Amino acid sequence: MSNAREKALIVGINSILGVSIAEKLKTHFDVHGIHHIQKDRIPSFVLSKPVEELHEFDDVYTVVCFVSAYIPTNQNINQEALFATNVRLLENVIKQFPSARIVHASSVSVYGVMTQTVNEHAVQNEVSAYGLSKLWAEKIVSACDSYAILRISSMFGPGMKRNTFLPLIIQNALQKKEIVIYGDGSRKQDYIHVDDVAACFYAAARSVENGVFLAVSGTSYSNIEIARELQKMISDVRIEHQGSDPVFSSSFDGAETRSRLHWRSEKNVVESLLELIQWIKGQY
Numbered sequence: 001m002s003n004a005r006e007k008a009l010i011v012g013i014n015s016i017l018g019v020s021i022a023e024k025l026k027t028h029f030d031v032h033g034i035h036h037i038q039k040d041r042i043p044s045f046v047l048s049k050p051v052e053e054l055h056e057f058d059d060v061y062t063v064v065c066f067v068s069a070y071i072p073t074n075q076n077i078n079q080e081a082l083f084a085t086n087v088r089l090l091e092n093v094i095k096q097f098p099s100a101r102i103v104h105a106s107s108v109s110v111y112g113v114m115t116q117t118v119n120e121h122a123v124q125n126e127v128s129a130y131g132l133s134k135l136w137a138e139k140i141v142s143a144c145d146s147y148a149i150l151r152i153s154s155m156f157g158p159g160m161k162r163n164t165f166l167p168l169i170i171q172n173a174l175q176k177k178e179i180v181i182y183g184d185g186s187r188k189q190d191y192i193h194v195d196d197v198a199a200c201f202y203a204a205a206r207s208v209e210n211g212v213f214l215a216v217s218g219t220s221y222s223n224i225e226i227a228r229e230l231q232k233m234i235s236d237v238r239i240e241h242q243g244s245d246p247v248f249s250s251s252f253d254g255a256e257t258r259s260r261l262h263w264r265s266e267k268n269v270v271e272s273l274l275e276l277i278q279w280i281k282g283q284y
Contacts, residue, residue, distance in 0.1 A: 005030050008205065009061045009100070011093055012068035013048050014041045016159035017105065020198035021065055022046050025205065029063065036068070041159070051089070054096060063205040064100040066090055066141075069107075070133075073163060077129050086133040091140055101146040103204045106134045108153045108190075108216070108250065119253045120151075120212050138212070148204035148261075150197070153216040153252060156269060157194035158279035165223070166191075170273075170280045173230050173237045183245035185224025190252050192217045193267035203263040214254035217265040222249075229270050233277060 008025045012018045013033025019041050022031045026045060033048035034057075042048050049056065051068075070078070070085040094102060111118050112127035127135065141147050156166055169179045192215060200215040224239070231237050258264050 006062040007032060007060055008063040008065065009034065009057070009097070010046075010065045010067065011051075011089070012036075012066065012105075013046060014038050015067055016041070016157060016194050017067050017155065017197060017201075018065075019043060019159075020157075020194045021067065021201045024198045024202040025063075025065075028206070032057075032061070034068075054092060057096060059097050059099050061097055061100045063103060064093060064097050065103045065105075065201055065205065066093055067105040069105060072130055073161075079129070082129060082133050086130075087136050087140070090137050094140065094144060101148070101205065102141050102144050103148045103150065103201055104137065104141045105201075106138055106149050106151045106212075107131065108151050108214075108252070110135050110138065110151060113248055114250050115248070117251045117253050118214075120214055120256050146208070147210055148207065149212045150200055150204060150215045151212065152197055153190040153192050153214075153250065155194055155197055156191050156272070156276065158275060160194070162280075162283070165189075166226070166269075166276060167280060169227065170230065170277055171283075173234045174277070174280060175284075177234075177237050179227045179230060179237060179239050181223050181227055181239060181241050182243050184241065185227065185239075185245075186222050186249070187245050187247055188220035188222045188249040188251060190216045190218070190220045190250055191269035192265055193269070193272055196265040196267055199266070200257075200261065200263050203261040207261055209260050211260070213257040213261060214252055215257075216252040216254045217269070218252060218254050219268070220249065220251045221269055226269070226273075229273055230277075233274060 008029035109131035112125040
């Protein structure tokens, strides 16, 4: 009788989410990975290859987690890169591993403009190009025999992109002793720690449930609430308000996901701010 363990593949292994998923999966799977250009974060226990060698992988994986994504950071969207990573690469991966359960990292951006609390079945409204690319990807994934689509809210954690809200205001608080908030700071976001998202991936990988799930914390915090918490942790920081904030607030009800996957978010963003402060301090 063979004692061989099941195998899991993570496409986008060098991302902070890919690494965190690998740490979760290694308790049950032998973990392999596919990386793009960078490979500095990949854990030593992961056998990885570059994306150019995708065709050399055999269809031996019980689970394939697809976390690669092109996420535009400004209005100058590279349409080719958006399609190449978010759609074409995903399609090629699914064709390469027809026997695997596909767990796909989607985004709450598929909902577009959110005017009320969103659940797994909410309709789309004024969706961005990025959100449309994710909806296209979801359509491809939903044709698989075994799949889970995880729509992720505002993910945070050490190693996250530094040009986003939390790292920027923490760095300014540390270096300039100021936090700039647009408008009155009332805009709310649902922040979820990368380790909680990884735990959701693990739950989805082990589940037999097909469908769309919400990888959200279920609790939204306003920008001014975050700023005031940072004031308590970093001395002599002032809060300044500038202009207006045209971005909408977001809130989510992931009760169905929690029930179907037997999973819930554990890490609160306010309680995790000190972790982010220490990470930012280590960057300079």
